[in-house]
Amino acid sequence: MTPEAHQHKGAPEPRRIVMRKSPHPAHRRWVPFLLIGVAVVLAMAAYGAYVWVPVWFHLPVSVTVNSRPYKVDSGTKIHTFLDDTFGLASYQGKLKVDTGQVLDPRGGKPAVITVDGHPLHSGERIRFGGNAIKLARGADVIHPTAQKSVAIAPKVSLQGGNGRLISLLRAGRPGTVLETIDTVTGKVLSSKEATSAIDTRLQAFTTTGIKARAVALTFDDGPNDGETQAIVATLKKENVKATFFELGINIKRYPALTRAVVSGGNLVGLHSWDHKDFTKLSTSQISGQLSDSQAAYKAATGQATQWFRLPYGASTLTIDGQLTSRNFRLAYWTVDPNDWRRPGVDKIVSRVVSGARPGAIILMHDGGGDRSQTVAALPKIIAALKKQGYTFVTVDELYRLSGGK
Ligand SMILES: [Zn+2]
Numbered sequence: 001m002t003p004e005a006h007q008h009k010g011a012p013e014p015r016r017i018v019m020r021k022s023p024h025p026a027h028r029r030w031v032p033f034l035l036i037g038v039a040v041v042l043a044m045a046a047y048g049a050y051v052w053v054p055v056w057f058h059l060p061v062s063v064t065v066n067s068r069p070y071k072v073d074s075g076t077k078i079h080t081f082l083d084d085t086f087g088l089a090s091y092q093g094k095l096k097v098d099t100g101q102v103l104d105p106r107g108g109k110p111a112v113i114t115v116d117g118h119p120l121h122s123g124e125r126i127r128f129g130g131n132a133i134k135l136a137r138g139a140d141v142i143h144p145t146a147q148k149s150v151a152i153a154p155k156v157s158l159q160g161g162n163g164r165l166i167s168l169l170r171a172g173r174p175g176t177v178l179e180t181i182d183t184v185t186g187k188v189l190s191s192k193e194a195t196s197a198i199d200t201r202l203q204a205f206t207t208t209g210i211k212a213r214a215v216a217l218t219f220d221d222g223p224n225d226g227e228t229q230a231i232v233a234t235l236k237k238e239n240v241k242a243t244f245f246e247l248g249i250n251i252k253r254y255p256a257l258t259r260a261v262v263s264g265g266n267l268v269g270l271h272s273w274d275h276k277d278f279t280k281l282s283t284s285q286i287s288g289q290l291s292d293s294q295a296a297y298k299a300a301t302g303q304a305t306q307w308f309r310l311p312y313g314a315s316t317l318t319i320d321g322q323l324t325s326r327n328f329r330l331a332y333w334t335v336d337p338n339d340w341r342r343p344g345v346d347k348i349v350s351r352v353v354s355g356a357r358p359g360a361i362i363l364m365h366d367g368g369g370d371r372s373q374t375v376a377a378l379p380k381i382i383a384a385l386k387k388q389g390y391t392f393v394t395v396d397e398l399y400r401l402s403g404g405k
Pocket residue numbers: 220221271275311312
């Protein structure tokens with residue numbers, strides 16, 4: 001009786017289970033699996049040895065490249081084998097443009113290498129069983145081209161040497177060049193002239209060669225409230241004409257002063273919009289300076305002027321060409337008393353009078369600061385020059401006296 005049977009009287013006696021010993025102990029049942037495992041490991045080792053021992057010992061095998069057989073040591077890097085045998089650089093595609101021009105014979109995609117149906121792995125080696133390799137030329141890289149028409153500025157030439165009045169002799173014309181551009185790199189591949197440029201030719205007039213005992217008084221940087229009226233009044237009183245090179249910004253501010261200068265019989269030329277150094281401006285900025293100052297002059301007087309003096313006298317042949325091609329005549333100067341530095345009335349007078357000779361162009365200022373010394377010097381200058389037999393002309397009159405038309 002089991003202790004359980006005591007507690008449950010009347011319950012049927014549990015069936016006794018008799019454990020009988022198996023004829024094969026449990027550990028013996030794993031033996032076949034163990035043997036299979038060992039066999040597999042041995043087979044793998046054998047296969048590994050079969051594959052890798054020849055590789056380690058570089059035993060030669062046969063491979064095909066594009067179906068042609070080659071003998072090569074197993075274990076050799078496939079890339080090295082191909083490069084040594086075929087020169088992979090020569091299988092590189094070309095870099096071309098769509099016109100057919102070759103930019104770089106080896107600038108295209110690299111050679112396409114396939115090993116046993118897959119793309120060559122980096123560092124992949126020839127295996128002992130050999131490989132079937134396919135080697136093909138890399139694709140060409142083709143850049144599209146575009147044609148671009150580029151304007152070539154006309155050259156500017158000047159005849160007449162160092163003459164201080166300059167006008168246009170013949171208007172030039174820009175030429176055009178047709179450029180073929182690689183649209184990817186922006187490089188100009190070729191260019192050919194489509195239309196040739198015609199040079200701009202300028203004529204300088206040497207005023208100091210004239211026979212007439214005439215000088216041109218010129219006043220820059222105005223109009224300026226106070227000094228301009230005083231100078232115009234002196235000129236009127238002395239029955240003398242002068243030339244005023246005015247700034248557009250000042251004409252706009254004092255249009256009545258510009259009108260007073262003109263109605264006094266004087267000539268007004270332009271001196272830029274706001275006294276910028278034109279050698280530091282772009283072509284279009286210069287164009288704006290010309291248009292704006294001319295517009296201010298037209299608004300004040302109802303007419304256009306043909307005369308221009310560059311701020312600081314700073315220019316280049318190209319700038320002279322641009323200005324004269326806009327129908328301006330250019331007036332530089334021959335005598336500079338530096339009146340704007342206010343050296344004293346007597347200094348201004350003596351410098352002008354000693355510099356005067358037939359055809360002289362005298363630079364003074366009615367604007368740009370306190371010009372009371374210039375105002376005070378003017379009657380003395382006129383008196384001294386009149387005494388020497390000089391007459392006073394505008395730069396336009398001097399231009400005609402010098403042969404200008
Ligand atoms: Zn100036």
